[in-house]
Amino acid sequence: MDAMSHSTHEGAAPAGRPRDPALERAILEAAVDVLMAQGLAKATVEEVARQAGTGKAAIYRRWPSKTALVIAAIRALHADVSVPDTGSLREDLVTCALHYSSGDERSTLLLASLLGAATHEPELRKAAYESIGRPPALALRSVLDRWIERGEIDPDAPVDIIAGVLPSYAFRQMVARREKLDEATIAALIDHVLLPALRHRRG
Structure with a gap:
């Protein structure tokens, strides 16, 4: 990185300066x-x-x-994150998962490079999570909380753990294979991993 790459305070815009x-x-x-x-x-x-x-x-x-x-x-290469409400738990999960398959080949390669570098740089890892990793994770958790309230998800399910499966797999795929999640993988994760875990009731 250049000598100024880690500066966090220099060059602040004067108050009222118009953006272009x-x-x-x-x-x-x-x-x-x-x-x-x-x-x-x-x-x-x-x-x-x-x-x-x-x-x-x-x-x-x-x-x-x-x-x-x-x-x-x-x-800028990815779509904005939103919280879906399709009326179906499965479709909400699919919509959340599709965020990890958005963007073109450039976005995949750049994000893979960023995530790879972030494993060795704490500042970069924190910034990448806050700006890229956290928004879709929060959207997914909002979906799960809504469906718990609607009685579709077992309230005793380990939601925090289950919510981490999708982003963890997506980022692993990105770093290890430099590939986005495809629709078949998304369907398999949701139908055979997420939904059974969310709906399983002990006893």
């Missing part, structure tokens, strides 16, 4: 291009700025570190 959405899109697109071409370790904010046709200061006003920029660029 077109410039932000250009920066994020340039970040994706640089990451794809050079990899996470070699990519620099300087090169992103050069390809975006701007200066480093414009980037640091928006993202205080290289880590923040990388995460923002990867998030």
